[in-house]
Amino acid sequence: MNLFEHGLLKYFSKEQLKKIQSIHVGIGGAGGLGSNIAIMLVRSGFKYLEILDKDMIEPSNLNRQQYFLNEIGKNKITTLKKRLLAINPQAYIKTHSVLWTPQNGLRFFKNCPIIAEAFDGKENKHSFVEFYQDKAKIIVSGNGMAGLNNKKPLRVKTMGNIYIVGDYTTDASLGNPPLAPRVTMCAAMMAQIILDYALSTR
Secondary structure (H helix, E strand, O other), X not given: OOHHHHHHOOOOOHHHHHHHHHOEEEEEOOOHHHHHHXXXXXXXXXXXXXXXXXXXXXXXXXXXXXXXXXXXXXEHHHHHHHHHHHHOOOOEEEEEOOOOOOOOHHHOOOOXXXXXXXXXXXXXXXXXXXXXXXXXXXXXXXXXXXXXXXXOOOEEEEEOOEEEEEOOOOOHHHOOOOXXXXXXXXXXXXXXXXXXXXXXOO
């Protein structure tokens, strides 16, 4: 147990931390939702993450994603892994720099009872959730968290083993900018669901 993990024992019992650290979590996407979820999970004690994303860091990402100016042009997934290991060097971060499709989906998240959907675009989100619905214990998805002066509250909707976080209506592709406060809020709610589920397992 390193100093970071020892520090977590101020907030968790040994039994709780053991539960958290035994859970494997898959994350599809390393952007606004995915990068924030991953960092919150590692800070919460999770050690086994499998993350998938194909994108490079762009200037427009920096307003809400866990990347910095000097990292523009770098691979998101490699950069995020370094950031997570800087928090806990004993974490096990498996990464895939690849475009996810239903055709290659069986290659990923085989040992992950919890999967977070953190993609852009309705079609990608729907396909990803539908593909893994019967392959994971729970799936947590973000849907609707963009827009200026957006007063719509973020809520959690459950559909079987699927948890959907968002306002369910705001689409960033329709001129609603994705901004740090609501994107991070959605990611935090998704991470909380994952943490709660991990602590409730027997």
